[in-house]
Structures are given as C-alpha cells and as structure tokens.
Amino acid sequence: MRRRLIAGLALAMVASTVAACGSDKDSGGSGTSSGGVDNVTVGVIPIIDVAPIYLGQSKGFFKTRNIELKLEAGQGGAAIVPGVVSNQFQFGFSNLTSLMIAQTKNVPIKAIAAGVSTTGEQKKDFGALVVKAGSPIKTAKDLVGKKVSVNTLKNIGDTATRNSVRLAGGDDKKVNFVEMPFPNMQAALEKGDIDSAWVVEPQLSAIKAAGGTEIASTFVDIDPKLTIAAYFTSQKLIADNPDLVKRFTDAINESLTYADGHPDEVRQILTTYTKIDDKTRAAVILPKWPIEINKASVQKVADLGTQDGIFSSAPDLGKLLP
Amino acid sequence: MTSARRGNPVLLGFAGLAGLLLILELVPRLGLVNERFLPPTSRIAAALADEVGTAVFWQSLGDTLYAWAVGLLIAVVAGVVAGLVIGSVPVLRELTASTVEFLRPIPSVALIPLAVLLYGTELGSTLLLVCYASFWQVLVQVLYGVADVDPVAEETARSYRFSAWGRVRYVLWPTALPYVFTGFRLAASVALVLAITAELVIGAPGLGKEIATAQASDAVATMYALIVVTGALGVVINLLTRTGERRLLAWHQSVRGEVSL
Numbered sequence: 001m002r003r004r005l006i007a008g009l010a011l012a013m014v015a016s017t018v019a020a021c022g023s024d025k026d027s028g029g030s031g032t033s034s035g036g037v038d039n040v041t042v043g044v045i046p047i048i049d050v051a052p053i054y055l056g057q058s059k060g061f062f063k064t065r066n067i068e069l070k071l072e073a074g075q076g077g078a079a080i081v082p083g084v085v086s087n088q089f090q091f092g093f094s095n096l097t098s099l100m101i102a103q104t105k106n107v108p109i110k111a112i113a114a115g116v117s118t119t120g121e122q123k124k125d126f127g128a129l130v131v132k133a134g135s136p137i138k139t140a141k142d143l144v145g146k147k148v149s150v151n152t153l154k155n156i157g158d159t160a161t162r163n164s165v166r167l168a169g170g171d172d173k174k175v176n177f178v179e180m181p182f183p184n185m186q187a188a189l190e191k192g193d194i195d196s197a198w199v200v201e202p203q204l205s206a207i208k209a210a211g212g213t214e215i216a217s218t219f220v221d222i223d224p225k226l227t228i229a230a231y232f233t234s235q236k237l238i239a240d241n242p243d244l245v246k247r248f249t250d251a252i253n254e255s256l257t258y259a260d261g262h263p264d265e266v267r268q269i270l271t272t273y274t275k276i277d278d279k280t281r282a283a284v285i286l287p288k289w290p291i292e293i294n295k296a297s298v299q300k301v302a303d304l305g306t307q308d309g310i311f312s313s314a315p316d317l318g319k320l321l322p
Numbered sequence: 323m324t325s326a327r328r329g330n331p332v333l334l335g336f337a338g339l340a341g342l343l344l345i346l347e348l349v350p351r352l353g354l355v356n357e358r359f360l361p362p363t364s365r366i367a368a369a370l371a372d373e374v375g376t377a378v379f380w381q382s383l384g385d386t387l388y389a390w391a392v393g394l395l396i397a398v399v400a401g402v403v404a405g406l407v408i409g410s411v412p413v414l415r416e417l418t419a420s421t422v423e424f425l426r427p428i429p430s431v432a433l434i435p436l437a438v439l440l441y442g443t444e445l446g447s448t449l450l451l452v453c454y455a456s457f458w459q460v461l462v463q464v465l466y467g468v469a470d471v472d473p474v475a476e477e478t479a480r481s482y483r484f485s486a487w488g489r490v491r492y493v494l495w496p497t498a499l500p501y502v503f504t505g506f507r508l509a510a511s512v513a514l515v516l517a518i519t520a521e522l523v524i525g526a527p528g529l530g531k532e533i534a535t536a537q538a539s540d541a542v543a544t545m546y547a548l549i550v551v552t553g554a555l556g557v558v559i560n561l562l563t564r565t566g567e568r569r570l571l572a573w574h575q576s577v578r579g580e581v582s583l
Binding site for chain 1: 356441531536539
C-alpha cells in the first residue's frame, strides 16, 4: 500500500517537475490600471533607434498621460513580437519587415506609431553597406559574387542590399548573404570572412573609424523617406483599451518629435541604456524620428520583399499600418 | 589534490592566473590579435573599475545571483526528492530510465523559444533554463547514490524491521549524500552558465544582459570586463561548494580518505 502510494507520488512528481521548475514566479509587469495609472511594459532593443522612448520617459511625456512606463530591452528583438502577442509587453518596437512577416502569418498585431526613419542623405545615414580599408569593392555593383553579412537573413538587410545592387546595375541573385550579429561584423570584415557588411550604428562609425568605407546607403536607396521600424501593439489591446493605445501613441509621438529636435539630449540619454563610449556617442549618425509612417516607402519594402520571396504572400499594409 | 605536495596550491593558482593575465596583456600589445577585438588586460581592468562604480552593475550582479540561487534551489530539491523516490522503487527506475536518458541530453538553450513564450524577458525565463539544466545533474547523481547502497546494510535494516522512513534516514541517505553533494556542485556551475546564457540570449535582467548590451554598444573592453566577472563568479561558487562539501561530509569515507590540504 505504502509502496503504491510512493510510486504514485513519484510519477506525479516526475511529470510536474519540469513544468513546475519555472513557474514559481508569475510574469509580472503586465497589467492595467492602479489608481487611474496604467502600467505599461514595452519591449525594445537596446540600440540608438529607441532613444526617443527613453527620452520621453525621462521627460515625463508618459506620466502626464497616466502611463507608468517600464522598458524591457530584449536582445535582438526575438522576444518582442511573441511578447506583445502574449501580453508580456503591451507595446513593442520592431522593424517593419519583421512586422510584415508577422502580418502575412496572420499574427494579430498592428503598428500604432512610427519608430525610426532614414536620414534620407546618401553617405550620411545610420545604416549602410561597408567594406574594409583598401577593398577593391567600390560600389554595390561589385558585390556580385561576393559575401555580404546581414544581421538577419530574409529581412530588411538582404532586401535593402539586393535593391542597392540592382540600382547600381548588378545581378542581385549572385550576392551571397551570411547571417551574423552586428557586433561580429567588423572582425569578420577585417579577417576577410566577408567582403562587405550591412551594418547600423554604432558599428558603422567603428568600421569607418578603422578605415572602412561606405559603398551604399541602402535605406536611402529604397526611399529617402523610408520608415524602417515602428511601435506596435496587439489587436486585442486596441479592441480592449483604445484609450490607452491612444494615450501611448500620443506620448510616443511627442517623444519622437522631441528627440528629433534635441540631438544632444538623445546622445546623452544613450548613456542610460547602452554602453556606447563617449567618443562613439559623439560621432554616431543619428536617425530621423518623424511621427508619420511613410506608407509609400513601406509599400516599397513590401514590394521588394515580396519580389525577393521574403513574404509568403504580399503583406496587407491596410491591416498592419494605423 | 596531488599538487599539494609540490607547493602551496593557492600560490600556484595565483601564479597561473597572473601568467594568463600577462599573456592576455601581451598578445594584443604584440599585435598577435587586433587590440580592438581583444583589449589588453590593463584596459579590461580599467573598464571593470568603471563598471564596478555603477549601480546598474550591482543590480545586474544581484539579479544573476538571485536567478542562480532560486533556480538551483528548485532543481536540487526536486532532483533529490525525485532521485530518492525513483531510485528506491525498482519499477519506477525501469519505467523512467529511458525517459531520463531521452530528456537529459536536450540542451537547455533549446527551450529558449518556450521560455520566451511563457515568461517573456522576465526572471521566469531564466529559471526555466536553469532548472531544466541543473535538475538532471542532481537527479542522475542521486540515482547513482541510491544504487550504491550496500545490499547487506539494506537487508540488515529490513531484518531489524526498520520502517521505510528509517531505511531512508539511516541507510539510503548517508550512502547517497556524497552523490547529492557532487550533484549539487555540478548543478551549481551549470546553473550559473545557464543563468548567464538566458540573460545573454533572451535579455532577462542580469550580467548576461549587460554583456549583450556592451556588445551591441561596441564597448569591447566593458564586455570582456563583465565576462571576467562571470568567470570570477564561477570560481567563487566552485570554491564555496567544495569547501561546504568538505566540511559537511568530513565524517564520510570519501572525504576522510582524501589528502587534506
């Protein structure tokens, strides 16, 4: 009798141990009003692009709208879309290509505010294709048959690169892409593992400082007004609490406008959530933060991505964009 | 422990570490690797000094230690209890053997998507990975420990009509204890590795996340400084568990038989 009891207990335990392991803490952070104030968690990536939301937080743009903001800087953004869908985060920051991929897979999300845009100036953008000092590659056309690194395959990096190669008159089908995190690209470039790297700040500045040269401003090549990323939320939150979404959007827009007008404060706020050193901080090219999502430019990315086979079907921007 | 005969092991240990630091200082200075990708020891030390002065560093260290300790505790308790029960019931042992062997080699990091889905970037994600990895370390050791019980002692206890609890308390547990400690020591290291990995990859709060942020910020020296901290943490944890093991098992033959330091 006793033995059978022990056996039963043991079975139950084995079955539940793994499940029980992680479940002693409830996933706090999400939640709504407490005394008229909404607690909001936003999933962001700790890069320059999201400086406005940190700045807006410190300026109190969210507090005045009764939003208590908590910023969760996840790595690489892998956790952001699932985080928003599962309501771990009420809002998130992601590049529009990733959002369009999610949209074509019917993930219930919707962009609610612009995230970050190109500066629109050739050779003075915050993302570019670069080669190492002394490389024989001079333009995007020379990338044919060469190896180019992007941070994520089948995303904005290879679409933008292919586009620039085509514009320069090369055959984009003959460019070889490899996936590599941004911080590893400079070493790979100098070692000769790759011929060119598609990078953003602060790595762009670092590579240029080491003598590398820019061969194409890929964002500008797509559209001088290209909106690259956006803040988004779940369709459920839009349906359940449109007032909160409205207040959050207003606060974000105020933050974006403020950041665009105060580059010095942007460079300063970077010290609070990145570890970019002072020299690089002064040197990096800041993006633009207009408040409108430039639909025509996003449509171009959608078309390019569809043409390159990144999307399983053409993204429905009417459903994705506000 | 044989090195004890050749000189003071603590001194030798420090000399080894100093040698390593010297090599790491020289390698970039001699141009064997680019200084940008591996800064000399002195620059890493300077970056470390800067980091130690920030509140964020201590907060992250605390977060990592908390995740490590909680995860380890859950894994050890679950592992010991499950191990004792499964180990002492032959049917269960047969029943679970293949399942354990199937689940054990699955790398904890493979559970990252699941962890993210369940807990986002919260502590729970880290705990899931830590528990999964450490649990098997403990469980398998405890199973070995239980199997190691002297059949004569076991039969003797039975003949004297020890209760089930008595047999566990006086026969099973003392035999299994050194294995439990070995499991604990292994799990303690594995838990630290997994805690930092989870923070690094998922972005859960802690030292790993700081390393990732430093990497994304192109702050190479700071990144190495934080990696050094995690290494030092591993050494400290290992030293503590070994010392604890030696103290608490001082009565046991496996420790008594050792050449003392």
